Amino acid sequence: MFGSHAFGRSINLFNAEIKTYEDAGLYLYHRISDHEITKVLSSASNLIIHPVEPVTQPKEITHYLLVELKKSIFLAPQSTSRYFITFPIEVSIYISIKKNIEQIDSFTFTKPKYTLYGTPAHGPICKFWKSEVYSKIPDVNPYLEGVMKVKIQNTSSGWAELQKMVFNAYYMKIFYSNFACMNAVVKIQNNGARTSFVEKPISDGMKKALELYKLRKIPIVEKEEFVMEWGL
Amino acid sequence: MTDILSYTVYGEVTISDILVFVFVVVLSLVVARLLRTNIRRMLKDKVAADLLNVLEKVVYYAVIVTGVISVLPQVGINLTGLLVAGGIVGLVIGFASQSVVANLISGLFLIFERPVKIGDQINVVDISGFVVDIRILSTIVRTYDGIYVRIPNEKVFSSEITNFVANPARRFEYTVGISYSDDAEKAITVIKNVLEEHPFVLKDPSSNVYVTDLGSSSVDIIVRAWVPSAVWYEVKSELLWKIKVELEKIGIVIPFPQRVIHFAEGKGTPEAEAEKDSEARVDT
Numbered sequence: 001m002f003g004s005h006a007f008g009r010s011i012n013l014f015n016a017e018i019k020t021y022e023d024a025g026l027y028l029y030h031r032i033s034d035h036e037i038t039k040v041l042s043s044a045s046n047l048i049i050h051p052v053e054p055v056t057q058p059k060e061i062t063h064y065l066l067v068e069l070k071k072s073i074f075l076a077p078q079s080t081s082r083y084f085i086t087f088p089i090e091v092s093i094y095i096s097i098k099k100n101i102e103q104i105d106s107f108t109f110t111k112p113k114y115t116l117y118g119t120p121a122h123g124p125i126c127k128f129w130k131s132e133v134y135s136k137i138p139d140v141n142p143y144l145e146g147v148m149k150v151k152i153q154n155t156s157s158g159w160a161e162l163q164k165m166v167f168n169a170y171y172m173k174i175f176y177s178n179f180a181c182m183n184a185v186v187k188i189q190n191n192g193a194r195t196s197f198v199e200k201p202i203s204d205g206m207k208k209a210l211e212l213y214k215l216r217k218i219p220i221v222e223k224e225e226f227v228m229e230w231g232l
Numbered sequence: 233m234t235d236i237l238s239y240t241v242y243g244e245v246t247i248s249d250i251l252v253f254v255f256v257v258v259l260s261l262v263v264a265r266l267l268r269t270n271i272r273r274m275l276k277d278k279v280a281a282d283l284l285n286v287l288e289k290v291v292y293y294a295v296i297v298t299g300v301i302s303v304l305p306q307v308g309i310n311l312t313g314l315l316v317a318g319g320i321v322g323l324v325i326g327f328a329s330q331s332v333v334a335n336l337i338s339g340l341f342l343i344f345e346r347p348v349k350i351g352d353q354i355n356v357v358d359i360s361g362f363v364v365d366i367r368i369l370s371t372i373v374r375t376y377d378g379i380y381v382r383i384p385n386e387k388v389f390s391s392e393i394t395n396f397v398a399n400p401a402r403r404f405e406y407t408v409g410i411s412y413s414d415d416a417e418k419a420i421t422v423i424k425n426v427l428e429e430h431p432f433v434l435k436d437p438s439s440n441v442y443v444t445d446l447g448s449s450s451v452d453i454i455v456r457a458w459v460p461s462a463v464w465y466e467v468k469s470e471l472l473w474k475i476k477v478e479l480e481k482i483g484i485v486i487p488f489p490q491r492v493i494h495f496a497e498g499k500g501t502p503e504a505e506a507e508k509d510s511e512a513r514v515d516t
Contacts, residue, residue, distance in 0.1 A: 059463065061432075061460050111429075113435055114432055114435070114460060115434050115435035116400060117436075118400075120400065120402070121399050122400075124400060128435050
Protein backbone atom coordinates (compact mmCIF):
# COMPACT_ATOMS: atom_id res chain seq x y z
CA MET A 1 0.00 0.00 0.00
CA PHE A 2 2.32 2.79 1.21
CA GLY A 3 5.81 3.10 -0.20
CA SER A 4 7.58 3.71 -3.49
CA HIS A 5 6.21 2.44 -6.81
CA ALA A 6 8.00 2.38 -10.16
CA PHE A 7 6.45 4.17 -13.15
CA GLY A 8 4.11 2.01 -15.22
CA ARG A 9 2.50 0.15 -12.35
CA SER A 10 -1.14 0.01 -11.44
CA ILE A 11 -1.94 0.21 -7.73
CA ASN A 12 -5.25 -0.58 -6.08
CA LEU A 13 -5.98 1.34 -2.91
CA PHE A 14 -9.34 0.50 -1.33
CA ASN A 15 -11.85 2.33 -3.61
CA ALA A 16 -9.23 3.90 -5.82
CA GLU A 17 -7.04 2.73 -8.66
CA ILE A 18 -3.84 4.57 -9.40
CA LYS A 19 -2.04 4.12 -12.69
CA THR A 20 1.00 5.63 -14.31
CA TYR A 21 1.51 4.93 -17.99
CA GLU A 22 2.77 6.34 -21.25
CA ASP A 23 0.24 7.33 -23.89
CA ALA A 24 1.02 8.99 -27.22
CA GLY A 25 4.35 10.22 -25.91
CA LEU A 26 2.87 11.58 -22.66
CA TYR A 27 3.68 10.22 -19.22
CA LEU A 28 0.38 10.15 -17.38
CA TYR A 29 -0.75 9.86 -13.77
CA HIS A 30 -4.32 8.66 -13.50
CA ARG A 31 -6.48 8.16 -10.41
CA ILE A 32 -9.92 6.59 -10.61
CA SER A 33 -11.99 6.88 -7.45
CA ASP A 34 -15.16 8.85 -6.72
CA HIS A 35 -13.91 11.11 -9.48
CA GLU A 36 -11.11 10.81 -12.03
CA ILE A 37 -7.91 12.80 -12.11
CA THR A 38 -5.33 12.72 -14.87
CA LYS A 39 -2.06 14.65 -14.81
CA VAL A 40 0.84 14.80 -17.23
CA LEU A 41 4.30 14.12 -15.83
CA SER A 42 7.34 15.46 -17.63
CA SER A 43 9.21 12.19 -17.13
CA ALA A 44 8.63 8.60 -16.06
CA SER A 45 8.91 9.39 -12.36
CA ASN A 46 8.54 6.99 -9.47
CA LEU A 47 5.43 7.39 -7.35
CA ILE A 48 5.63 7.64 -3.58
CA ILE A 49 2.40 6.84 -1.74
CA HIS A 50 2.47 7.96 1.88
CA PRO A 51 0.00 8.75 4.62
CA VAL A 52 -0.09 12.52 5.02
CA GLU A 53 -1.02 14.87 7.87
CA PRO A 54 -4.81 14.27 8.07
CA VAL A 55 -5.93 17.87 7.66
CA THR A 56 -5.72 18.45 3.91
CA GLN A 57 -9.02 16.99 2.65
CA PRO A 58 -11.41 18.18 1.27
CA LYS A 59 -9.70 21.57 1.51
CA GLU A 60 -6.79 22.88 3.54
CA ILE A 61 -8.47 25.32 5.88
CA THR A 62 -6.73 24.34 9.11
CA HIS A 63 -3.70 22.52 10.46
CA TYR A 64 -5.32 21.16 13.61
CA LEU A 65 -6.81 17.76 14.26
CA LEU A 66 -9.31 17.28 17.09
CA VAL A 67 -9.84 13.68 18.20
CA GLU A 68 -12.95 13.26 20.31
CA LEU A 69 -12.92 10.15 22.48
CA LYS A 70 -16.00 7.93 22.45
CA LYS A 71 -15.24 7.14 26.09
CA SER A 72 -13.64 9.84 28.20
CA ILE A 73 -10.54 8.96 30.23
CA PHE A 74 -10.30 9.80 33.92
CA LEU A 75 -6.71 10.28 35.00
CA ALA A 76 -5.50 10.16 38.58
CA PRO A 77 -3.38 13.10 39.79
CA GLN A 78 0.36 12.80 39.10
CA SER A 79 -0.09 9.72 36.93
CA THR A 80 0.99 8.57 33.49
CA SER A 81 -1.04 6.27 31.24
CA ARG A 82 -0.63 4.97 27.70
CA TYR A 83 -3.51 4.39 25.32
CA PHE A 84 -4.08 3.90 21.61
CA ILE A 85 -6.57 5.92 19.62
CA THR A 86 -7.22 6.21 15.89
CA PHE A 87 -6.84 9.08 13.44
CA PRO A 88 -8.20 9.54 9.90
CA ILE A 89 -6.04 8.49 6.99
CA GLU A 90 -5.31 10.80 4.12
CA VAL A 91 -3.18 9.53 1.28
CA SER A 92 -0.69 11.70 -0.56
CA ILE A 93 0.92 10.90 -3.88
CA TYR A 94 4.36 12.31 -4.58
CA ILE A 95 6.63 12.07 -7.59
CA SER A 96 10.35 11.91 -7.16
CA ILE A 97 13.35 12.41 -9.36
CA LYS A 98 16.68 11.98 -7.56
CA LYS A 99 16.02 13.81 -4.31
CA ASN A 100 13.40 16.20 -5.65
CA ILE A 101 9.98 15.30 -4.37
CA GLU A 102 6.69 17.00 -5.24
CA GLN A 103 3.13 16.29 -4.12
CA ILE A 104 0.80 15.74 -7.08
CA ASP A 105 -2.36 14.40 -5.48
CA SER A 106 -4.00 13.65 -2.17
CA PHE A 107 -7.30 12.10 -1.17
CA THR A 108 -9.09 10.31 1.63
CA PHE A 109 -11.57 7.49 1.93
CA THR A 110 -12.94 8.83 5.20
CA LYS A 111 -15.87 11.21 5.58
CA PRO A 112 -14.34 14.57 6.55
CA LYS A 113 -15.90 16.79 9.17
CA TYR A 114 -14.74 19.96 10.89
CA THR A 115 -15.33 21.47 14.28
CA LEU A 116 -14.35 24.48 16.33
CA TYR A 117 -12.17 24.11 19.39
CA GLY A 118 -12.92 27.12 21.56
CA THR A 119 -15.43 29.89 20.96
CA PRO A 120 -16.49 31.44 17.63
CA ALA A 121 -14.33 34.48 18.50
CA HIS A 122 -11.25 32.48 19.50
CA GLY A 123 -9.87 29.00 19.14
CA PRO A 124 -8.97 27.18 15.96
CA ILE A 125 -11.07 25.33 13.40
CA CYS A 126 -10.06 21.66 13.55
CA LYS A 127 -10.51 18.57 11.43
CA PHE A 128 -12.82 16.36 13.49
CA TRP A 129 -12.39 12.68 14.23
CA LYS A 130 -14.07 10.38 16.75
CA SER A 131 -12.09 7.51 18.19
CA GLU A 132 -12.42 4.61 20.55
CA VAL A 133 -9.81 4.23 23.28
CA TYR A 134 -7.72 1.05 23.22
CA SER A 135 -5.20 -0.48 25.57
CA LYS A 136 -3.21 -2.13 22.76
CA ILE A 137 -2.70 -1.53 19.06
CA PRO A 138 -6.14 -2.05 17.50
CA ASP A 139 -6.90 -3.76 14.21
CA VAL A 140 -7.78 -0.98 11.84
CA ASN A 141 -8.65 -0.65 8.19
CA PRO A 142 -5.35 0.91 7.06
CA TYR A 143 -7.10 2.85 4.28
CA LEU A 144 -9.37 4.58 6.75
CA GLU A 145 -7.65 4.72 10.13
CA GLY A 146 -4.19 5.05 11.55
CA VAL A 147 -3.14 4.29 15.11
CA MET A 148 -1.90 6.93 17.51
CA LYS A 149 -0.14 5.96 20.71
CA VAL A 150 -0.82 8.59 23.34
CA LYS A 151 1.18 8.95 26.51
CA ILE A 152 -1.00 10.96 28.87
CA GLN A 153 0.66 12.58 31.86
CA ASN A 154 -1.57 14.16 34.44
CA THR A 155 0.78 16.56 36.18
CA SER A 156 -2.07 18.43 37.88
CA SER A 157 -2.98 18.08 41.52
CA GLY A 158 -6.46 16.66 40.87
CA TRP A 159 -8.28 14.11 38.75
CA ALA A 160 -8.61 15.05 35.09
CA GLU A 161 -11.24 13.98 32.57
CA LEU A 162 -9.97 13.85 29.00
CA GLN A 163 -12.68 13.90 26.33
CA LYS A 164 -10.76 15.24 23.39
CA MET A 165 -7.25 15.99 22.17
CA VAL A 166 -6.15 18.66 19.72
CA PHE A 167 -2.97 18.20 17.69
CA ASN A 168 -0.97 20.58 15.52
CA ALA A 169 -0.40 18.93 12.14
CA TYR A 170 2.71 21.05 11.50
CA TYR A 171 4.60 18.81 13.91
CA MET A 172 3.01 15.42 13.18
CA LYS A 173 5.44 12.55 12.63
CA ILE A 174 3.72 9.77 10.73
CA PHE A 175 5.23 6.32 10.30
CA TYR A 176 3.94 3.44 8.21
CA SER A 177 4.27 -0.28 7.56
CA ASN A 178 1.03 -2.03 6.69
CA PHE A 179 -0.77 0.72 8.60
CA ALA A 180 0.05 4.31 9.59
CA CYS A 181 0.88 5.44 13.10
CA MET A 182 1.84 8.42 15.23
CA ASN A 183 3.26 8.75 18.70
CA ALA A 184 1.94 11.62 20.81
CA VAL A 185 2.26 13.02 24.31
CA VAL A 186 -0.50 14.83 26.21
CA LYS A 187 0.58 16.68 29.34
CA ILE A 188 -2.33 17.71 31.52
CA GLN A 189 -1.69 20.70 33.74
CA ASN A 190 -3.85 22.68 36.11
CA ASN A 191 -4.81 25.18 33.40
CA GLY A 192 -5.24 22.86 30.41
CA ALA A 193 -3.11 20.44 28.44
CA ARG A 194 -0.21 20.47 25.99
CA THR A 195 0.02 18.08 23.08
CA SER A 196 3.13 17.21 21.11
CA PHE A 197 4.62 14.42 19.00
CA VAL A 198 7.51 12.03 19.44
CA GLU A 199 9.56 11.14 16.36
CA LYS A 200 9.45 7.42 17.06
CA PRO A 201 7.20 4.69 15.58
CA ILE A 202 4.91 2.68 17.80
CA SER A 203 6.43 -0.61 16.71
CA ASP A 204 9.66 -1.77 15.07
CA GLY A 205 10.25 -1.81 11.34
CA MET A 206 8.06 1.17 10.48
CA LYS A 207 9.25 3.79 8.01
CA LYS A 208 8.87 7.55 8.32
CA ALA A 209 6.36 9.18 5.98
CA LEU A 210 7.23 12.43 4.22
CA GLU A 211 6.25 15.55 6.16
CA LEU A 212 4.09 17.74 3.93
CA TYR A 213 4.89 21.05 5.62
CA LYS A 214 8.64 20.37 5.62
CA LEU A 215 8.43 19.47 1.97
CA ARG A 216 6.71 22.77 1.24
CA LYS A 217 9.48 24.59 3.11
CA ILE A 218 6.95 26.79 4.90
CA PRO A 219 8.57 28.65 7.80
CA ILE A 220 6.65 27.61 10.90
CA VAL A 221 6.49 30.20 13.66
CA GLU A 222 4.14 28.32 15.97
CA LYS A 223 5.37 26.54 19.05
CA GLU A 224 5.84 22.79 18.88
CA GLU A 225 3.43 22.09 21.72
CA PHE A 226 -0.25 22.90 21.18
CA VAL A 227 -1.83 24.36 24.29
CA MET A 228 -5.38 23.10 24.86
CA GLU A 229 -6.75 26.10 26.73
CA TRP A 230 -10.41 25.66 25.76
CA GLY A 231 -11.14 22.54 27.73
CA LEU A 232 -10.22 18.89 27.75
CA MET B 233 46.17 66.36 26.21
CA THR B 234 43.87 69.11 27.57
CA ASP B 235 45.77 71.59 25.42
CA ILE B 236 45.10 69.57 22.30
CA LEU B 237 41.41 69.23 23.10
CA SER B 238 41.01 72.95 23.70
CA TYR B 239 42.89 73.84 20.50
CA THR B 240 40.67 76.14 18.44
CA VAL B 241 40.10 74.85 14.92
CA TYR B 242 37.93 77.71 13.64
CA GLY B 243 35.80 80.42 15.26
CA GLU B 244 35.08 79.15 18.77
CA VAL B 245 35.07 75.50 17.77
CA THR B 246 37.70 73.39 19.49
CA ILE B 247 38.89 69.86 18.81
CA SER B 248 36.82 68.63 21.75
CA ASP B 249 33.69 70.16 20.12
CA ILE B 250 34.46 68.29 16.90
CA LEU B 251 35.00 65.08 18.87
CA VAL B 252 31.64 65.56 20.63
CA PHE B 253 30.02 66.16 17.21
CA VAL B 254 31.59 63.00 15.76
CA PHE B 255 30.63 61.00 18.85
CA VAL B 256 26.97 62.10 18.74
CA VAL B 257 26.74 61.43 14.99
CA VAL B 258 28.24 57.94 15.45
CA LEU B 259 25.97 57.33 18.45
CA SER B 260 22.87 58.32 16.48
CA LEU B 261 24.01 56.02 13.66
CA VAL B 262 24.34 53.13 16.11
CA VAL B 263 20.97 53.89 17.75
CA ALA B 264 19.31 54.19 14.32
CA ARG B 265 20.70 50.81 13.26
CA LEU B 266 19.66 49.18 16.52
CA LEU B 267 16.14 50.59 16.17
CA ARG B 268 15.93 49.47 12.54
CA THR B 269 16.96 45.92 13.44
CA ASN B 270 14.50 45.74 16.32
CA ILE B 271 11.63 47.14 14.26
CA ARG B 272 12.34 44.53 11.59
CA ARG B 273 12.32 41.73 14.16
CA MET B 274 9.20 42.95 15.94
CA LEU B 275 7.07 43.66 12.89
CA LYS B 276 8.36 41.02 10.46
CA ASP B 277 5.22 38.88 10.78
CA LYS B 278 2.80 41.73 11.36
CA VAL B 279 3.49 44.22 8.61
CA ALA B 280 3.80 43.79 4.84
CA ALA B 281 7.43 43.68 3.62
CA ASP B 282 7.27 46.85 1.49
CA LEU B 283 5.62 48.82 4.27
CA LEU B 284 8.12 47.55 6.80
CA ASN B 285 10.90 48.71 4.51
CA VAL B 286 9.46 52.24 4.41
CA LEU B 287 8.92 52.28 8.17
CA GLU B 288 12.49 51.15 8.83
CA LYS B 289 13.87 53.89 6.58
CA VAL B 290 11.71 56.60 8.16
CA VAL B 291 12.83 55.67 11.67
CA TYR B 292 16.48 55.21 10.62
CA TYR B 293 16.82 58.59 8.94
CA ALA B 294 14.69 60.41 11.55
CA VAL B 295 17.06 59.30 14.33
CA ILE B 296 20.15 60.30 12.34
CA VAL B 297 18.75 63.69 11.31
CA THR B 298 17.66 64.43 14.90
CA GLY B 299 21.10 63.45 16.20
CA VAL B 300 22.97 65.57 13.64
CA ILE B 301 20.71 68.63 14.09
CA SER B 302 20.99 68.48 17.86
CA VAL B 303 24.78 68.56 17.73
CA LEU B 304 25.25 71.10 14.92
CA PRO B 305 25.63 74.10 17.35
CA GLN B 306 28.62 72.25 18.78
CA VAL B 307 30.50 72.83 15.52
CA GLY B 308 29.44 76.45 15.22
CA ILE B 309 26.40 76.08 13.03
CA ASN B 310 23.67 78.23 14.53
CA LEU B 311 20.21 76.85 13.89
CA THR B 312 18.18 79.77 15.28
CA GLY B 313 17.55 81.31 11.85
CA LEU B 314 17.03 77.91 10.33
CA LEU B 315 14.52 77.02 13.04
CA VAL B 316 12.53 80.24 12.55
CA ALA B 317 12.44 79.71 8.79
CA GLY B 318 11.81 76.02 9.33
CA GLY B 319 8.97 76.83 11.73
CA ILE B 320 7.21 79.04 9.18
CA VAL B 321 7.78 76.53 6.38
CA GLY B 322 6.62 73.77 8.72
CA LEU B 323 3.43 75.68 9.50
CA VAL B 324 2.69 76.14 5.80
CA ILE B 325 3.49 72.52 5.00
CA GLY B 326 1.52 71.43 8.07
CA PHE B 327 -1.64 73.15 6.87
CA ALA B 328 -1.12 71.92 3.33
CA SER B 329 -0.46 68.35 4.29
CA GLN B 330 -3.05 68.02 7.05
CA SER B 331 -4.91 65.18 5.35
CA VAL B 332 -1.65 63.45 4.37
CA VAL B 333 -0.51 63.47 7.98
CA ALA B 334 -3.94 62.33 9.16
CA ASN B 335 -3.79 59.44 6.67
CA LEU B 336 -0.22 58.63 7.71
CA ILE B 337 -1.04 58.54 11.41
CA SER B 338 -4.21 56.52 10.72
CA GLY B 339 -2.11 54.14 8.60
CA LEU B 340 0.31 53.63 11.48
CA PHE B 341 -2.57 52.99 13.89
CA LEU B 342 -4.09 50.52 11.43
CA ILE B 343 -0.78 48.70 11.20
CA PHE B 344 -0.39 48.41 14.95
CA GLU B 345 -4.03 47.86 15.93
CA ARG B 346 -4.58 45.48 13.00
CA PRO B 347 -8.38 45.50 12.73
CA VAL B 348 -7.85 44.21 9.19
CA LYS B 349 -5.13 42.14 7.54
CA ILE B 350 -4.18 41.62 3.93
CA GLY B 351 -6.54 38.98 2.49
CA ASP B 352 -9.39 39.70 4.93
CA GLN B 353 -12.91 40.24 3.64
CA ILE B 354 -14.19 43.54 5.00
CA ASN B 355 -16.87 46.17 4.69
CA VAL B 356 -15.77 49.73 5.25
CA VAL B 357 -17.41 52.99 4.14
CA ASP B 358 -19.99 50.88 2.26
CA ILE B 359 -17.30 49.09 0.27
CA SER B 360 -17.12 45.32 0.59
CA GLY B 361 -14.31 43.15 -0.68
CA PHE B 362 -10.86 41.68 -0.06
CA VAL B 363 -8.06 43.74 1.49
CA VAL B 364 -5.31 43.69 -1.11
CA ASP B 365 -2.83 46.00 0.57
CA ILE B 366 -2.49 48.25 3.60
CA ARG B 367 -0.21 51.11 2.65
CA ILE B 368 1.08 53.96 4.73
CA LEU B 369 -1.54 56.40 3.37
CA SER B 370 -4.30 54.18 2.00
CA THR B 371 -5.90 50.75 2.09
CA ILE B 372 -6.54 48.95 -1.17
CA VAL B 373 -9.69 46.85 -1.45
CA ARG B 374 -10.71 44.59 -4.35
CA THR B 375 -14.49 44.48 -4.35
CA TYR B 376 -16.32 41.20 -4.93
CA ASP B 377 -16.98 42.27 -8.52
CA GLY B 378 -13.26 42.82 -9.05
CA ILE B 379 -13.02 46.60 -8.80
CA TYR B 380 -9.91 48.28 -7.37
CA VAL B 381 -10.80 50.76 -4.62
CA ARG B 382 -8.30 52.96 -2.77
CA ILE B 383 -9.63 54.14 0.59
CA PRO B 384 -7.66 56.81 2.50
CA ASN B 385 -6.51 55.39 5.84
CA GLU B 386 -8.14 58.24 7.74
CA LYS B 387 -11.54 57.10 6.44
CA VAL B 388 -10.80 53.45 7.22
CA PHE B 389 -9.64 54.27 10.72
CA SER B 390 -12.50 56.58 11.62
CA SER B 391 -15.23 54.42 10.04
CA GLU B 392 -16.99 51.33 11.26
CA ILE B 393 -15.05 48.31 9.98
CA THR B 394 -16.78 44.96 9.54
CA ASN B 395 -14.27 42.15 9.19
CA PHE B 396 -16.08 39.06 7.95
CA VAL B 397 -13.21 36.67 8.61
CA ALA B 398 -11.70 38.01 11.84
CA ASN B 399 -13.37 35.24 13.82
CA PRO B 400 -12.67 31.61 12.91
CA ALA B 401 -16.34 30.64 12.54
CA ARG B 402 -19.47 32.32 11.22
CA ARG B 403 -23.13 31.39 11.25
CA PHE B 404 -25.64 31.57 8.44
CA GLU B 405 -29.39 31.23 8.49
CA TYR B 406 -32.13 30.09 6.10
CA THR B 407 -35.88 30.02 6.53
CA VAL B 408 -37.41 27.06 4.73
CA GLY B 409 -41.19 27.05 4.34
CA ILE B 410 -43.03 23.75 3.98
CA SER B 411 -46.68 23.03 3.34
CA TYR B 412 -49.11 22.64 6.25
CA SER B 413 -49.93 19.15 5.02
CA ASP B 414 -46.25 18.04 5.26
CA ASP B 415 -44.60 16.47 8.27
CA ALA B 416 -42.37 19.16 9.84
CA GLU B 417 -40.50 16.64 12.01
CA LYS B 418 -39.58 14.61 8.94
CA ALA B 419 -38.42 17.79 7.20
CA ILE B 420 -36.28 18.75 10.22
CA THR B 421 -34.65 15.30 10.22
CA VAL B 422 -33.84 15.58 6.52
CA ILE B 423 -32.36 19.07 6.92
CA LYS B 424 -30.28 17.93 9.92
CA ASN B 425 -28.93 15.03 7.83
CA VAL B 426 -27.95 17.41 5.02
CA LEU B 427 -26.05 19.56 7.54
CA GLU B 428 -24.43 16.51 9.15
CA GLU B 429 -23.24 15.19 5.79
CA HIS B 430 -21.58 18.46 4.82
CA PRO B 431 -17.92 18.47 5.95
CA PHE B 432 -17.76 22.20 6.62
CA VAL B 433 -20.89 22.51 8.74
CA LEU B 434 -19.21 22.48 12.12
CA LYS B 435 -19.84 19.76 14.65
CA ASP B 436 -19.37 22.35 17.38
CA PRO B 437 -21.01 24.90 17.68
CA SER B 438 -23.90 22.69 16.64
CA SER B 439 -26.57 23.62 14.12
CA ASN B 440 -30.16 24.50 15.03
CA VAL B 441 -33.17 23.44 12.98
CA TYR B 442 -36.67 24.12 14.31
CA VAL B 443 -40.13 25.42 13.40
CA THR B 444 -39.98 29.15 13.86
CA ASP B 445 -43.30 30.40 12.50
CA LEU B 446 -46.72 29.22 11.38
CA GLY B 447 -46.95 31.53 8.41
CA SER B 448 -49.91 32.45 6.19
CA SER B 449 -48.85 30.03 3.47
CA SER B 450 -46.27 27.77 5.06
CA VAL B 451 -44.82 26.25 8.20
CA ASP B 452 -41.47 28.04 8.48
CA ILE B 453 -38.41 26.08 9.58
CA ILE B 454 -35.32 28.00 10.56
CA VAL B 455 -31.91 26.51 9.76
CA ARG B 456 -28.88 27.90 11.56
CA ALA B 457 -25.42 26.46 10.90
CA TRP B 458 -21.88 27.45 11.85
CA VAL B 459 -19.12 27.11 9.26
CA PRO B 460 -15.44 28.15 9.06
CA SER B 461 -15.29 31.81 8.01
CA ALA B 462 -12.89 30.89 5.20
CA VAL B 463 -15.58 28.87 3.38
CA TRP B 464 -18.71 30.63 4.67
CA TYR B 465 -19.92 31.98 1.35
CA GLU B 466 -19.43 28.80 -0.66
CA VAL B 467 -21.16 26.65 1.96
CA LYS B 468 -24.05 29.10 2.32
CA SER B 469 -24.61 29.24 -1.41
CA GLU B 470 -24.40 25.46 -1.76
CA LEU B 471 -26.54 24.19 1.09
CA LEU B 472 -29.92 25.80 0.41
CA TRP B 473 -30.35 24.01 -2.90
CA LYS B 474 -29.21 20.70 -1.35
CA ILE B 475 -31.88 21.11 1.34
CA LYS B 476 -34.54 21.80 -1.29
CA VAL B 477 -33.53 18.73 -3.33
CA GLU B 478 -33.50 16.44 -0.27
CA LEU B 479 -36.91 17.71 0.90
CA GLU B 480 -38.40 17.07 -2.53
CA LYS B 481 -37.02 13.52 -2.48
CA ILE B 482 -39.35 12.70 0.42
CA GLY B 483 -42.27 14.52 -1.15
CA ILE B 484 -42.06 17.74 0.85
CA VAL B 485 -42.67 20.78 -1.30
CA ILE B 486 -41.95 24.43 -0.74
CA PRO B 487 -45.42 25.98 -1.12
CA PHE B 488 -46.38 29.03 -3.15
CA PRO B 489 -48.18 31.83 -1.32
CA GLN B 490 -51.82 30.72 -1.17
CA ARG B 491 -55.23 31.86 0.07
CA VAL B 492 -58.04 29.51 1.00
CA ILE B 493 -61.55 30.87 0.26
CA HIS B 494 -64.59 29.19 1.85
CA PHE B 495 -68.07 29.66 0.34
CA ALA B 496 -71.14 29.47 2.57
CA GLU B 497 -73.32 26.47 1.57
CA GLY B 498 -75.36 27.33 -1.55
CA LYS B 499 -74.30 30.99 -1.47
CA GLY B 500 -72.08 32.23 -4.25
CA THR B 501 -72.34 29.08 -6.41
CA PRO B 502 -73.47 29.59 -10.06
CA GLU B 503 -76.65 27.59 -9.39
CA ALA B 504 -77.62 29.81 -6.41
CA GLU B 505 -76.93 32.97 -8.40
CA ALA B 506 -79.12 31.74 -11.32
CA GLU B 507 -81.94 30.91 -8.88
CA LYS B 508 -81.65 34.39 -7.33
CA ASP B 509 -81.93 35.96 -10.85
CA SER B 510 -85.05 33.97 -11.80
CA GLU B 511 -86.74 34.89 -8.46
CA ALA B 512 -86.10 38.56 -9.20
CA ARG B 513 -87.64 38.25 -12.69
CA VAL B 514 -90.81 36.64 -11.26
CA ASP B 515 -91.21 39.50 -8.74
CA THR B 516 -91.06 42.12 -11.47
